[in-house]
Amino acid sequence: MNTQKLLIFGFIALLSSLSLTGCLMLVEENTSEPEPWQPKETEKKAQLKGTYISGHLGNYWDCPEQGYQGEQEPQPAGQRPAGDQGEQGACAPSEDGNFDACGPLNCEAAQVTLELSNIGQLAAQGAKITEILVLDDQDMVRASLPIHDTMLLPSNETYDGALDVGATIKVRVDFAGPVNMNEILGYGPESRYGEQKAKLRIKIKANNAAEISIDTKLVSSMPSVAT
Amino acid sequence: MKRRHTIKLILASMLVMTTACTPEPAPEPDRATWMVEHAADYLRDDPTSRRSWLERGWWSPELSYTKQLKDHYGLPDEGWELLPELNFEIDSLSDAPFEGRPIFNGVTPTDKAGWLELGRIAFWRMPMRRDAYVEWLASKPELWDRFGVERDAKGAARGLVRYRDSRGQVRTGMSCGFCHGEQGLEGKANKSMDLGGARAAFREARGLEPGDFSSWGPGMVDVTDDQVIDPLAIPNLWGASVQDYFNASGSVKIEQPGVAAVRFETQYIINHGYEVRPPRALTWALATYVYSLRPPEHGELELNQSGERVFMARCASCHNPDEGYSGGLVLAESIKSDPQASRSITRGTGSYRVPSLLGVSTGGPYLHDASAPDLEALLTSSGHPYGQAIEDQDRADLIEYLNQL
Numbered sequence A: 001m002n003t004q005k006l007l008i009f010g011f012i013a014l015l016s017s018l019s020l021t022g023c024l025m026l027v028e029e030n031t032s033e034p035e036p037w038q039p040k041e042t043e044k045k046a047q048l049k050g051t052y053i054s055g056h057l058g059n060y061w062d063c064p065e066q067g068y069q070g071e072q073e074p075q076p077a078g079q080r081p082a083g084d085q086g087e088q089g090a091c092a093p094s095e096d097g098n099f100d101a102c103g104p105l106n107c108e109a110a111q112v113t114l115e116l117s118n119i120g121q122l123a124a125q126g127a128k129i130t131e132i133l134v135l136d137d138q139d140m141v142r143a144s145l146p147i148h149d150t151m152l153l154p155s156n157e158t159y160d161g162a163l164d165v166g167a168t169i170k171v172r173v174d175f176a177g178p179v180n181m182n183e184i185l186g187y188g189p190e191s192r193y194g195e196q197k198a199k200l201r202i203k204i205k206a207n208n209a210a211e212i213s214i215d216t217k218l219v220s221s222m223p224s225v226a227t
Numbered sequence B: 001m002k003r004r005h006t007i008k009l010i011l012a013s014m015l016v017m018t019t020a021c022t023p024e025p026a027p028e029p030d031r032a033t034w035m036v037e038h039a040a041d042y043l044r045d046d047p048t049s050r051r052s053w054l055e056r057g058w059w060s061p062e063l064s065y066t067k068q069l070k071d072h073y074g075l076p077d078e079g080w081e082l083l084p085e086l087n088f089e090i091d092s093l094s095d096a097p098f099e100g101r102p103i104f105n106g107v108t109p110t111d112k113a114g115w116l117e118l119g120r121i122a123f124w125r126m127p128m129r130r131d132a133y134v135e136w137l138a139s140k141p142e143l144w145d146r147f148g149v150e151r152d153a154k155g156a157a158r159g160l161v162r163y164r165d166s167r168g169q170v171r172t173g174m175s176c177g178f179c180h181g182e183q184g185l186e187g188k189a190n191k192s193m194d195l196g197g198a199r200a201a202f203r204e205a206r207g208l209e210p211g212d213f214s215s216w217g218p219g220m221v222d223v224t225d226d227q228v229i230d231p232l233a234i235p236n237l238w239g240a241s242v243q244d245y246f247n248a249s250g251s252v253k254i255e256q257p258g259v260a261a262v263r264f265e266t267q268y269i270i271n272h273g274y275e276v277r278p279p280r281a282l283t284w285a286l287a288t289y290v291y292s293l294r295p296p297e298h299g300e301l302e303l304n305q306s307g308e309r310v311f312m313a314r315c316a317s318c319h320n321p322d323e324g325y326s327g328g329l330v331l332a333e334s335i336k337s338d339p340q341a342s343r344s345i346t347r348g349t350g351s352y353r354v355p356s357l358l359g360v361s362t363g364g365p366y367l368h369d370a371s372a373p374d375l376e377a378l379l380t381s382s383g384h385p386y387g388q389a390i391e392d393q394d395r396a397d398l399i400e401y402l403n404q405l
Helices: A002-026 A181-185 B002-021 B031-037 B039-043 B048-057 B064-072 B112-125 B132-138 B141-147 B176-180 B195-205 B259-271 B280-292 B305-314 B375-380 B392-402
Strands: A048-056 A110-118 A128-135 A141-144 A147-153 A168-175 A197-206 A209-215 B089-092 B160-164 B170-174 B329-331 B351-353
Touching: A048 A197, A048 A209, A110 A197, A128 A147, A128 A168, A128 A181, A141 A181, A181 A197, B031 B039, B031 B112, B031 B280, B039 B048, B039 B280, B048 B064, B048 B259, B112 B176, B112 B280, B132 B141, B132 B170, B132 B195, B141 B195, B259 B280, B305 B392, B375 B392
Parallel strands: none
Antiparallel strands: A048 A110, A110 A168, A128 A141, A128 A197, A147 A168, A197 A209, B089 B160, B160 B170, B329 B351
């Protein structure tokens, strides 16, 4: 019995000594002063926030070639949108005073007006509207509409994409609206004209900010008559 | 016995005194006065009141015209509340270089006279809408008589102004007075105005198909953007102070007078391309002014009493004298005139409002489809069948009475 006890205690002692030796071997001797604790520094970045204010899908009754009719080459930025007659307004006379050079009756580019804010810690650079998508009633994307230009309000100057920290601006985006929304949404011929409307998804990104998207409520075409 | 009689006398005296001393309830203010008293509710940044008036005034929020207002107007921190405000720079229509001045001087009126004066300016000078065909027409005075464009004292087109739009372009726009200011009389429908004919002529000048615009006829405008030809007669505005509905189909109910300012504000937002909103002091003033409009007075007249009796017996159930001879909605089928506009997917209610007869003496044509050229036709035509059973002498007396309203 005593021999058994001795053997057990000896085995335990041997295991303990081996363990202790291992721990001592594994632990490096640390003789330096411990560093004071500091919080990990967060990486500064710009962060965009957008709000849809208003808009319409344009009116291409008399100029369907200027609207969106399906897959086509995107129009270059800065191109004068449909119906824009230049600085003199819609009825600038020709050199001989003839006003018959006025533009067509129902021709107006689509536009949306947005509010943009930078809620990040870094000034945003190169912010721009990257896509305007048409959504159906299942929120599925049905088309991507060509974007013409983005103007800063109220100056109407072309927006340069800069947005300071904490700043809020309003911009207006001209784009090519659909000539026939019913075709894009896949509605049949029984659909009525009054349903020329859809929700839009507007995507915005900056060089140093993650992309955001804004889903609008139903946006209608521009009325041809007084409402 | 004597004691009982005394008690009765005292009780009777108390009853008389109570009745005599109970103050009569204050009469409801007229709508223009109400507007002056509630201006602050509309002008404040908090859109709660404006949203409430909108919601209480719509016939159905699912009509496409109403739905977009429901989705965008009077919502805190989104939608049209965030639109930039544009205080239009305006100038008269002339060949002189444009020298625009802000239509609103920034000073909010503080009394009724001030509101009405600002409203009068808005009525004649605030550009409600720009249309290329109107700008073309403005440049061709030789066509004005043909299409019902009147000349003011300076020979310019009455009711048209030049203004700088939201994109800095100088445009020509029509004010309320263009259609609702015949002969310079505020509220009088210009029944010669042929906007459909002008549109058709403009399109032909561009080499385009004229379309169905020429079918509108003088004094008629199609205001529903649904590609259905359903023009309505340009209405007189004198009934605004008493009637229950705006629009012939009754799609906007005047539940609270403030709804008029909401209606005008949203009209301007839509008609200027959803890019700007007008100064709210202007739309409030305009609504106040419209509520103040009255038809021309006849002076001292002895009403045709026989005609009045016929009116009360045959007409007053719909045309309530206490409400400016206006009424509620009637099913379109019941009045037998053109029901097309009542079925519009944008503003149709299946009904038409009973219009006010204030100013009916200024002349026809009558009914929303202008199908009755005069009162005699109105009371004998199928479009308004309620007068067909009236005997000849009674009808003559009735017409004389109506011509005194």
